Amino acid sequence: MNALRIGVLTVSDSSFRGEREDAGGPAIVEWAKRVGWTVERRALVPDGTREAGRVLRAWCDSDRLDAVLTTGGTGLGPRDRTPEATKAVLELEVPGVVEALRAEGRRHTPYADLSRALCGVRGKTFILNLPGSPRALTESFPLLETLIPHALKMMAGGCHPPKPAAAARGGKRR
Numbered sequence: 532m533n534a535l536r537i538g539v540l541t542v543s544d545s546s547f548r549g550e551r552e553d554a555g556g557p558a559i560v561e562w563a564k565r566v567g568w569t570v571e572r573r574a575l576v577p578d579g580t581r582e583a584g585r586v587l588r589a590w591c592d593s594d595r596l597d598a599v600l601t602t603g604g605t606g607l608g609p610r611d612r613t614p615e616a617t618k619a620v621l622e623l624e625v626p627g628v629v630e631a632l633r634a635e636g637r638r639h640t641p642y643a644d645l646s647r648a649l650c651g652v653r654g655k656t657f658i659l660n661l662p663g664s665p666r667a668l669t670e671s672f673p674l675l676e677t678l679i680p681h682a683l684k685m686m687a688g689g690c691h692p693p694k695p696a697a698a699a700r701g702g703k704r705r
Contacts, residue, residue: 534568535563536568536596538574538590538599539559540587542578542601542604544577554663555661555662555664555665556573558668562668572596578608580612580615587653595656598656598679600659600661604616605646605647605661614648617651617660626650629659632646632648639666643667657679657686
């Protein structure tokens with residue numbers, strides 16, 4: 532697969548108002564560049580659903596990015612509504628990805644289970660909500676490096692990778 536074209540959307544009232552530096556967005560951008568992906572869109576919007584939903588629709592429908600990664604707004608705060616904005620634009624949910632991310636996060640903190648993140652597809656764009664914490668983001672990157680390209684391959688009609696040799700020879704099946 533060619534270099535992925537992604538968008539990085541930070542959702543945060545305090546960063547939008549300039550009261551706190553956005554740490555999540557730059558962490559995703561740095562990682563994406565390191566793995567050879569192209570960050571074509573980058574935005575910072577306030578918490579809530581209106582602006583996040585508008586950006587998600589535009590990036591999926593007009594810009595046709597391969598993936599959009601959001602950071603922030605997935606917790607239990609009064610204005611944390613990134614999952615609601617995402618749900619409103621998704622055509623297909625992919626809950627296993629956030630289940631895997633929570634499981635990985637659980638290895639580092641019991642608070643990972645408080646994430647309300649969503650993942651899914653709109654058109655040909657893969658959308659994933661990620662936490663705002665740079666540490667939590669960094670912990671999720673190795674998993675995403677494998678899952679996102681494979682998800683895009685499957686969305687394009689591709690097949691799963693071949694089974695390991697033991698399974699092909701009649702080894703244990705699940």
